[in-house]
Amino acid sequence: MKKILAFAGSNHAMSINHQLVEYTASLINDFEVMVLDIRNWNIPMYSINMDPDQTPEKIAELIWLIKDYDGFIISSPEHNGGTPAFFKNIIDWLSRREKNVFGKKPILLMSTSPGAKGGATNLNYLTHSLPYQGATIAATFSLPSFFDNFKEGAVIDEHLEELKENIAEFKKVLNG
DSSP states (O other), X not given: OOEEEEXXXXXXXXXXXXXXXXXXXXXXXXXXXXXXXXXXXXXXXXXXXXXXXXXXXXHHHXXXXXXXXXXXXXXXXXXXXXXXXXXXHHHHHHHHHOTTTTTXXXXXXXXXXXXXTTTHHHHXXXXXXXXXXXXXXXXXEEEOSHHHXXXXXXXXXHHHHXXXXXHXXXXXXXXX
């Protein structure tokens, strides 16, 4: 059985992107899915001064997990139109430890926010930048206006159908 690693690139205790990842993972029952909670990871800011001698323990753990899984579901918040420093720092560490960290494996890349654009600006950036780290972006999903479109722990209305279509596309790529 193929294995999927899912996580949100957020360190917010009540992360709406983490909620979206957990919900999305719950919709997939024909693969093994592990939701990794990285919200409390304390990763030092990447610096060339630490390179190559020091790798934070959690970064080494994430590299091992990425190698062990067949595909990924990642949801990232958007801060001021860009990738949050927390997640960008993790990407920077990963990219300096493994040139092809994602190994061309498929990713369902998502974002949500309280706003009407649903983190679409950052989602666009990540869609173009993560392939430099070996990611194959199989599908993307942006959930706008989280608090209007995520009720009682679930995506609602037409957004649910769109999410399911993106999950299906991701699974199709995952299955080869």
